[in-house]
Amino acid sequence: MKRLMFGVLISVPAFCLAADPEVGDFGKTSDGQAVEMYTLKSNDGLTAKIMTRGATLVELHVPDRDGKSADVVFGWDDVAGYESEDNQYFGCTTGRVCNRIAKGKFTLDGKEYTLAINNEPNHLHGGIKRSLDKVVWKATGFSNDRGQGVRFSYTSPDGEEGYPGALKVQVSYFVPAKGTSLRISYKATTDQATPVNLTNHAYFNLAGAGSETVLDHMLQLNADKYTPVDDTLIPTGKIEPVADTPLDFTRMKKIGARIDKLTDTAALGYDHNFVLNAKTDATKELNFAALLRDNSSGRTLRISTTEPGIQFYSGNFLKGQQGKNGKTYAYRSAVCLETQHFPDSVNHDDFPNTILKPGETFESTTMYQFGIAKPAEKN
Ligand code: GAL
Numbered sequence: 001m002k003r004l005m006f007g008v009l010i011s012v013p014a015f016c017l018a019a020d021p022e023v024g025d026f027g028k029t030s031d032g033q034a035v036e037m038y039t040l041k042s043n044d045g046l047t048a049k050i051m052t053r054g055a056t057l058v059e060l061h062v063p064d065r066d067g068k069s070a071d072v073v074f075g076w077d078d079v080a081g082y083e084s085e086d087n088q089y090f091g092c093t094t095g096r097v098c099n100r101i102a103k104g105k106f107t108l109d110g111k112e113y114t115l116a117i118n119n120e121p122n123h124l125h126g127g128i129k130r131s132l133d134k135v136v137w138k139a140t141g142f143s144n145d146r147g148q149g150v151r152f153s154y155t156s157p158d159g160e161e162g163y164p165g166a167l168k169v170q171v172s173y174f175v176p177a178k179g180t181s182l183r184i185s186y187k188a189t190t191d192q193a194t195p196v197n198l199t200n201h202a203y204f205n206l207a208g209a210g211s212e213t214v215l216d217h218m219l220q221l222n223a224d225k226y227t228p229v230d231d232t233l234i235p236t237g238k239i240e241p242v243a244d245t246p247l248d249f250t251r252m253k254k255i256g257a258r259i260d261k262l263t264d265t266a267a268l269g270y271d272h273n274f275v276l277n278a279k280t281d282a283t284k285e286l287n288f289a290a291l292l293r294d295n296s297s298g299r300t301l302r303i304s305t306t307e308p309g310i311q312f313y314s315g316n317f318l319k320g321q322q323g324k325n326g327k328t329y330a331y332r333s334a335v336c337l338e339t340q341h342f343p344d345s346v347n348h349d350d351f352p353n354t355i356l357k358p359g360e361t362f363e364s365t366t367m368y369q370f371g372i373a374k375p376a377e378k379n
Pocket of ligand 1: 088089099124271311313317336338
Protein backbone atom coordinates (compact mmCIF):
# COMPACT_ATOMS: atom_id res chain seq x y z
CA MET A 1 0.00 0.00 0.00
CA LYS A 2 1.29 3.51 -0.77
CA ARG A 3 0.46 6.64 1.12
CA LEU A 4 1.40 10.22 0.35
CA MET A 5 2.92 11.93 3.36
CA PHE A 6 4.53 15.39 3.29
CA GLY A 7 4.73 15.04 -0.48
CA VAL A 8 6.84 11.86 -0.25
CA LEU A 9 5.63 8.43 -1.28
CA ILE A 10 6.29 5.92 1.46
CA SER A 11 5.38 2.27 1.81
CA VAL A 12 3.24 1.17 4.70
CA PRO A 13 2.74 -2.50 5.41
CA ALA A 14 -0.55 -4.13 4.30
CA PHE A 15 -1.39 -5.00 7.95
CA CYS A 16 -1.33 -1.32 8.98
CA LEU A 17 -3.54 -0.33 11.91
CA ALA A 18 -7.09 0.79 11.22
CA ALA A 19 -7.71 4.38 12.30
CA ASP A 20 -9.38 4.96 15.66
CA PRO A 21 -13.15 5.39 15.29
CA GLU A 22 -14.71 8.80 14.72
CA VAL A 23 -16.36 10.32 17.78
CA GLY A 24 -18.90 13.12 17.82
CA ASP A 25 -21.50 14.77 20.06
CA PHE A 26 -24.99 13.30 20.28
CA GLY A 27 -26.47 16.05 22.45
CA LYS A 28 -27.33 15.94 26.13
CA THR A 29 -29.55 13.99 28.50
CA SER A 30 -32.43 15.90 30.12
CA ASP A 31 -30.25 16.29 33.23
CA GLY A 32 -27.43 17.86 31.22
CA GLN A 33 -24.97 14.99 30.70
CA ALA A 34 -23.09 15.09 27.39
CA VAL A 35 -23.61 12.05 25.17
CA GLU A 36 -21.06 10.94 22.59
CA MET A 37 -21.52 8.84 19.48
CA TYR A 38 -18.83 6.52 18.07
CA THR A 39 -18.79 5.42 14.43
CA LEU A 40 -17.21 2.07 13.53
CA LYS A 41 -16.70 1.11 9.88
CA SER A 42 -15.62 -1.96 7.97
CA ASN A 43 -13.98 -1.78 4.55
CA ASP A 44 -16.85 -3.82 3.11
CA GLY A 45 -19.76 -1.50 3.82
CA LEU A 46 -20.89 -2.00 7.44
CA THR A 47 -21.21 1.14 9.59
CA ALA A 48 -22.26 1.00 13.26
CA LYS A 49 -23.01 4.04 15.42
CA ILE A 50 -23.06 3.56 19.16
CA MET A 51 -23.75 6.19 21.83
CA THR A 52 -22.60 6.47 25.42
CA ARG A 53 -26.15 6.61 26.88
CA GLY A 54 -26.91 2.99 27.59
CA ALA A 55 -23.93 1.88 25.42
CA THR A 56 -26.65 1.80 22.77
CA LEU A 57 -26.45 0.75 19.13
CA VAL A 58 -28.13 3.68 17.36
CA GLU A 59 -27.51 2.89 13.68
CA LEU A 60 -26.33 -0.17 11.78
CA HIS A 61 -25.95 0.18 8.02
CA VAL A 62 -25.39 -2.91 5.88
CA PRO A 63 -25.49 -3.52 2.12
CA ASP A 64 -28.21 -5.51 0.34
CA ARG A 65 -27.71 -7.87 -2.63
CA ASP A 66 -27.24 -4.87 -4.96
CA GLY A 67 -24.75 -3.18 -2.64
CA LYS A 68 -27.38 -0.68 -1.48
CA SER A 69 -27.02 0.21 2.17
CA ALA A 70 -29.84 0.48 4.73
CA ASP A 71 -30.02 1.06 8.46
CA VAL A 72 -31.43 -2.21 9.83
CA VAL A 73 -32.00 -1.29 13.50
CA PHE A 74 -34.56 0.87 15.32
CA GLY A 75 -33.53 4.05 17.11
CA TRP A 76 -34.08 7.75 17.55
CA ASP A 77 -32.52 10.89 16.07
CA ASP A 78 -31.73 12.37 19.48
CA VAL A 79 -31.33 11.58 23.17
CA ALA A 80 -34.83 12.93 23.88
CA GLY A 81 -36.22 10.11 21.71
CA TYR A 82 -34.34 7.57 23.80
CA GLU A 83 -35.65 9.19 27.00
CA SER A 84 -39.26 9.13 25.78
CA GLU A 85 -41.98 6.66 26.78
CA ASP A 86 -41.95 5.36 23.20
CA ASN A 87 -38.48 3.90 23.58
CA GLN A 88 -38.85 0.18 24.17
CA TYR A 89 -35.16 -0.51 24.89
CA PHE A 90 -34.12 0.15 21.27
CA GLY A 91 -30.53 -1.07 20.73
CA CYS A 92 -29.47 -0.68 24.35
CA THR A 93 -27.20 -2.66 26.63
CA THR A 94 -29.76 -4.26 28.92
CA GLY A 95 -29.15 -5.07 32.58
CA ARG A 96 -27.93 -5.48 35.28
CA VAL A 97 -30.33 -8.39 34.71
CA CYS A 98 -32.11 -8.38 31.37
CA ASN A 99 -35.56 -9.98 30.98
CA ARG A 100 -37.90 -10.66 33.91
CA ILE A 101 -37.40 -11.43 37.61
CA ALA A 102 -40.56 -12.82 39.20
CA LYS A 103 -42.28 -10.24 41.40
CA GLY A 104 -38.94 -8.37 41.59
CA LYS A 105 -37.70 -10.63 44.37
CA PHE A 106 -34.79 -12.99 44.92
CA THR A 107 -32.85 -14.37 47.86
CA LEU A 108 -29.07 -14.50 47.88
CA ASP A 109 -26.90 -15.78 50.74
CA GLY A 110 -29.98 -15.79 53.01
CA LYS A 111 -30.95 -12.18 52.29
CA GLU A 112 -34.07 -11.19 50.38
CA TYR A 113 -33.74 -8.42 47.78
CA THR A 114 -36.63 -6.39 46.36
CA LEU A 115 -36.36 -4.70 42.97
CA ALA A 116 -38.64 -2.26 41.17
CA ILE A 117 -41.81 -3.69 39.62
CA ASN A 118 -41.79 -2.03 36.20
CA ASN A 119 -43.67 -4.70 34.25
CA GLU A 120 -46.57 -5.70 36.50
CA PRO A 121 -46.17 -7.87 38.51
CA ASN A 122 -42.48 -8.36 37.64
CA HIS A 123 -39.13 -6.63 37.35
CA LEU A 124 -37.96 -6.10 33.75
CA HIS A 125 -34.60 -5.26 32.13
CA GLY A 126 -32.78 -3.98 35.21
CA GLY A 127 -35.23 -1.44 36.63
CA ILE A 128 -36.47 2.09 36.15
CA LYS A 129 -34.14 5.10 36.36
CA ARG A 130 -30.63 3.67 36.69
CA SER A 131 -30.79 0.47 34.66
CA LEU A 132 -27.79 0.06 32.35
CA ASP A 133 -29.71 1.33 29.31
CA LYS A 134 -30.36 4.73 30.95
CA VAL A 135 -26.99 5.70 32.39
CA VAL A 136 -24.21 7.45 30.48
CA TRP A 137 -21.14 5.22 30.11
CA LYS A 138 -17.45 6.25 29.71
CA ALA A 139 -16.06 5.32 26.33
CA THR A 140 -12.68 4.76 24.69
CA GLY A 141 -12.28 4.21 20.99
CA PHE A 142 -9.54 1.88 19.76
CA SER A 143 -8.20 0.24 16.64
CA ASN A 144 -5.86 -2.61 15.83
CA ASP A 145 -4.72 -4.49 12.77
CA ARG A 146 -8.11 -6.24 12.52
CA GLY A 147 -10.52 -3.32 12.83
CA GLN A 148 -12.11 -0.60 14.96
CA GLY A 149 -13.83 -0.74 18.30
CA VAL A 150 -15.18 1.18 21.26
CA ARG A 151 -15.07 0.06 24.88
CA PHE A 152 -17.75 1.36 27.24
CA SER A 153 -17.39 1.14 31.01
CA TYR A 154 -19.71 1.87 33.90
CA THR A 155 -19.58 1.10 37.62
CA SER A 156 -23.02 0.57 39.08
CA PRO A 157 -22.81 1.34 42.81
CA ASP A 158 -23.89 -1.09 45.52
CA GLY A 159 -27.69 -0.99 45.82
CA GLU A 160 -28.35 0.74 42.50
CA GLU A 161 -31.82 -0.34 41.28
CA GLY A 162 -31.89 -2.60 44.37
CA TYR A 163 -29.09 -4.95 43.26
CA PRO A 164 -26.35 -5.91 45.73
CA GLY A 165 -22.67 -5.10 45.15
CA ALA A 166 -20.76 -2.51 43.15
CA LEU A 167 -20.73 -3.94 39.63
CA LYS A 168 -18.03 -2.90 37.16
CA VAL A 169 -19.29 -3.50 33.64
CA GLN A 170 -17.50 -3.25 30.31
CA VAL A 171 -19.14 -3.57 26.91
CA SER A 172 -17.00 -3.57 23.77
CA TYR A 173 -18.28 -3.17 20.24
CA PHE A 174 -15.86 -4.24 17.50
CA VAL A 175 -16.19 -4.04 13.71
CA PRO A 176 -13.61 -6.09 11.80
CA ALA A 177 -12.16 -4.21 8.79
CA LYS A 178 -12.95 -7.21 6.60
CA GLY A 179 -16.52 -8.34 5.98
CA THR A 180 -19.75 -7.06 7.49
CA SER A 181 -19.93 -8.07 11.13
CA LEU A 182 -20.25 -6.59 14.58
CA ARG A 183 -19.00 -8.25 17.74
CA ILE A 184 -20.29 -7.27 21.18
CA SER A 185 -18.38 -8.52 24.25
CA TYR A 186 -19.27 -8.03 27.89
CA LYS A 187 -17.19 -8.26 31.07
CA ALA A 188 -18.24 -7.67 34.66
CA THR A 189 -16.78 -7.96 38.15
CA THR A 190 -18.35 -7.33 41.54
CA ASP A 191 -17.46 -6.83 45.19
CA GLN A 192 -20.51 -8.81 46.45
CA ALA A 193 -22.41 -11.78 45.04
CA THR A 194 -24.99 -10.43 42.61
CA PRO A 195 -27.06 -11.62 39.62
CA VAL A 196 -25.85 -10.51 36.17
CA ASN A 197 -27.44 -11.16 32.78
CA LEU A 198 -26.48 -8.84 29.92
CA THR A 199 -27.74 -8.55 26.38
CA ASN A 200 -28.16 -6.11 23.53
CA HIS A 201 -31.75 -5.18 22.70
CA ALA A 202 -31.43 -4.28 18.98
CA TYR A 203 -34.66 -4.39 16.95
CA PHE A 204 -33.81 -5.74 13.47
CA ASN A 205 -35.65 -5.44 10.20
CA LEU A 206 -33.31 -6.58 7.41
CA ALA A 207 -35.39 -4.82 4.74
CA GLY A 208 -34.51 -1.58 6.57
CA ALA A 209 -35.81 -0.26 9.89
CA GLY A 210 -39.25 1.24 9.31
CA SER A 211 -40.35 -1.44 6.81
CA GLU A 212 -43.93 -2.51 7.40
CA THR A 213 -43.49 -5.97 8.86
CA VAL A 214 -41.01 -8.60 9.93
CA LEU A 215 -43.47 -11.45 9.55
CA ASP A 216 -42.10 -12.13 6.06
CA HIS A 217 -38.53 -12.71 7.35
CA MET A 218 -37.23 -16.26 7.53
CA LEU A 219 -35.74 -17.45 10.82
CA GLN A 220 -33.78 -20.41 12.05
CA LEU A 221 -32.98 -20.96 15.73
CA ASN A 222 -30.46 -23.51 16.96
CA ALA A 223 -32.82 -24.66 19.70
CA ASP A 224 -34.69 -27.92 20.20
CA LYS A 225 -36.09 -26.70 23.53
CA TYR A 226 -37.55 -23.63 25.21
CA THR A 227 -38.61 -22.48 28.67
CA PRO A 228 -42.43 -22.30 28.94
CA VAL A 229 -43.80 -19.37 30.96
CA ASP A 230 -46.78 -18.56 33.17
CA ASP A 231 -49.31 -15.87 32.29
CA THR A 232 -46.93 -13.13 33.48
CA LEU A 233 -44.13 -14.41 31.18
CA ILE A 234 -42.12 -15.94 34.04
CA PRO A 235 -40.65 -19.42 33.33
CA THR A 236 -42.51 -22.26 35.03
CA GLY A 237 -39.14 -24.01 35.45
CA LYS A 238 -39.88 -26.68 32.85
CA ILE A 239 -37.78 -27.12 29.73
CA GLU A 240 -39.84 -28.47 26.84
CA PRO A 241 -39.28 -29.52 23.23
CA VAL A 242 -40.29 -27.15 20.43
CA ALA A 243 -41.13 -30.06 18.12
CA ASP A 244 -44.71 -29.99 16.77
CA THR A 245 -45.31 -26.42 18.03
CA PRO A 246 -45.14 -23.01 16.29
CA LEU A 247 -41.86 -22.57 18.23
CA ASP A 248 -40.05 -25.07 16.03
CA PHE A 249 -37.51 -22.96 14.12
CA THR A 250 -34.92 -25.74 13.92
CA ARG A 251 -35.23 -25.29 10.14
CA MET A 252 -35.75 -21.95 8.37
CA LYS A 253 -39.39 -20.87 8.75
CA LYS A 254 -41.28 -17.71 7.89
CA ILE A 255 -41.85 -15.78 11.15
CA GLY A 256 -45.47 -15.04 10.27
CA ALA A 257 -46.39 -18.54 9.15
CA ARG A 258 -47.52 -19.84 12.55
CA ILE A 259 -47.46 -16.76 14.80
CA ASP A 260 -51.23 -16.70 15.22
CA LYS A 261 -51.25 -20.37 16.18
CA LEU A 262 -49.39 -19.63 19.42
CA THR A 263 -52.04 -20.53 21.95
CA ASP A 264 -50.12 -21.66 25.01
CA THR A 265 -48.80 -18.21 25.87
CA ALA A 266 -49.73 -14.87 27.36
CA ALA A 267 -47.26 -13.25 24.95
CA LEU A 268 -48.89 -11.44 22.06
CA GLY A 269 -46.73 -13.29 19.55
CA TYR A 270 -43.22 -14.68 19.79
CA ASP A 271 -41.68 -13.63 23.09
CA HIS A 272 -39.96 -16.81 24.23
CA ASN A 273 -36.61 -17.91 25.62
CA PHE A 274 -35.07 -20.68 23.54
CA VAL A 275 -32.51 -23.05 25.02
CA LEU A 276 -29.61 -23.16 22.60
CA ASN A 277 -28.41 -26.63 21.59
CA ALA A 278 -24.96 -27.53 22.88
CA LYS A 279 -22.03 -26.47 20.73
CA THR A 280 -21.10 -29.13 18.20
CA ASP A 281 -17.54 -27.84 17.75
CA ALA A 282 -15.81 -27.54 21.12
CA THR A 283 -12.81 -25.80 19.55
CA LYS A 284 -14.94 -22.78 18.63
CA GLU A 285 -15.60 -20.00 21.14
CA LEU A 286 -19.06 -19.20 19.78
CA ASN A 287 -22.14 -21.35 19.27
CA PHE A 288 -24.54 -20.81 16.36
CA ALA A 289 -27.75 -19.24 17.73
CA ALA A 290 -29.90 -17.78 14.95
CA LEU A 291 -30.09 -17.07 11.24
CA LEU A 292 -32.44 -14.37 9.96
CA ARG A 293 -33.09 -13.74 6.27
CA ASP A 294 -35.04 -11.17 4.30
CA ASN A 295 -35.72 -12.41 0.78
CA SER A 296 -36.67 -8.96 -0.56
CA SER A 297 -33.26 -7.36 0.10
CA GLY A 298 -31.24 -10.58 0.24
CA ARG A 299 -29.76 -9.53 3.60
CA THR A 300 -28.99 -12.25 6.12
CA LEU A 301 -27.93 -12.04 9.76
CA ARG A 302 -26.19 -14.90 11.53
CA ILE A 303 -25.88 -14.65 15.31
CA SER A 304 -23.46 -16.75 17.32
CA THR A 305 -22.79 -16.48 21.02
CA THR A 306 -21.30 -17.81 24.23
CA GLU A 307 -24.72 -17.46 25.93
CA PRO A 308 -26.96 -20.49 26.71
CA GLY A 309 -30.26 -18.92 25.57
CA ILE A 310 -31.88 -16.49 23.15
CA GLN A 311 -35.08 -14.49 23.65
CA PHE A 312 -36.90 -14.24 20.34
CA TYR A 313 -39.33 -11.31 20.52
CA SER A 314 -41.40 -10.36 17.47
CA GLY A 315 -42.09 -6.72 18.34
CA ASN A 316 -45.58 -7.36 19.71
CA PHE A 317 -45.61 -4.19 21.82
CA LEU A 318 -44.54 -1.87 18.99
CA LYS A 319 -47.26 0.69 18.45
CA GLY A 320 -46.38 2.76 15.39
CA GLN A 321 -44.04 5.16 17.20
CA GLN A 322 -42.02 7.48 14.96
CA GLY A 323 -38.27 6.89 15.12
CA LYS A 324 -35.16 7.92 13.18
CA ASN A 325 -35.74 9.84 9.94
CA GLY A 326 -39.50 9.95 10.53
CA LYS A 327 -39.83 6.18 10.08
CA THR A 328 -42.78 4.42 11.69
CA TYR A 329 -42.16 1.37 13.84
CA ALA A 330 -45.30 -0.70 13.39
CA TYR A 331 -46.62 -3.66 15.40
CA ARG A 332 -44.45 -6.71 14.61
CA SER A 333 -42.15 -4.78 12.27
CA ALA A 334 -38.88 -5.89 13.92
CA VAL A 335 -37.37 -8.80 15.80
CA CYS A 336 -35.16 -8.82 18.84
CA LEU A 337 -32.84 -11.80 19.13
CA GLU A 338 -31.47 -11.30 22.61
CA THR A 339 -28.67 -13.71 23.53
CA GLN A 340 -28.74 -14.20 27.29
CA HIS A 341 -29.11 -16.52 30.26
CA PHE A 342 -32.67 -17.71 30.87
CA PRO A 343 -35.24 -15.28 32.35
CA ASP A 344 -35.66 -15.34 36.14
CA SER A 345 -32.61 -17.60 36.49
CA VAL A 346 -31.97 -16.10 39.92
CA ASN A 347 -35.09 -17.95 41.12
CA HIS A 348 -34.37 -21.25 39.31
CA ASP A 349 -31.45 -23.26 40.70
CA ASP A 350 -31.48 -25.67 37.78
CA PHE A 351 -31.11 -22.95 35.10
CA PRO A 352 -27.55 -21.92 34.09
CA ASN A 353 -26.06 -19.80 36.87
CA THR A 354 -26.32 -16.00 36.76
CA ILE A 355 -24.73 -15.25 40.14
CA LEU A 356 -21.40 -13.44 39.86
CA LYS A 357 -19.13 -13.61 42.92
CA PRO A 358 -16.23 -11.41 44.00
CA GLY A 359 -13.01 -12.59 42.35
CA GLU A 360 -14.86 -13.96 39.31
CA THR A 361 -15.20 -12.28 35.91
CA PHE A 362 -18.42 -12.51 33.93
CA GLU A 363 -17.61 -12.77 30.22
CA SER A 364 -19.91 -13.06 27.26
CA THR A 365 -19.62 -12.50 23.50
CA THR A 366 -22.13 -12.31 20.66
CA MET A 367 -21.26 -11.97 16.99
CA TYR A 368 -23.66 -10.50 14.42
CA GLN A 369 -22.55 -11.46 10.89
CA PHE A 370 -24.38 -9.95 7.95
CA GLY A 371 -24.37 -11.52 4.51
CA ILE A 372 -26.27 -11.93 1.28
CA ALA A 373 -28.53 -14.90 0.60
CA LYS A 374 -27.76 -17.08 -2.40
CA PRO A 375 -30.44 -16.63 -5.11
CA ALA A 376 -31.61 -20.25 -4.65
CA GLU A 377 -32.33 -19.74 -0.93
CA LYS A 378 -36.04 -19.09 -0.73
CA ASN A 379 -37.25 -21.47 1.97
C1 GAL B 1 -38.34 -7.88 25.42
C2 GAL B 1 -39.31 -8.67 26.23
C3 GAL B 1 -40.72 -8.23 25.87
C4 GAL B 1 -40.88 -6.73 26.05
C5 GAL B 1 -39.76 -6.00 25.31
C6 GAL B 1 -39.76 -4.51 25.57
O1 GAL B 1 -37.03 -8.23 25.74
O2 GAL B 1 -39.13 -10.05 25.98
O3 GAL B 1 -41.68 -8.93 26.64
O4 GAL B 1 -40.86 -6.41 27.40
O5 GAL B 1 -38.51 -6.49 25.70
O6 GAL B 1 -40.92 -3.91 25.11
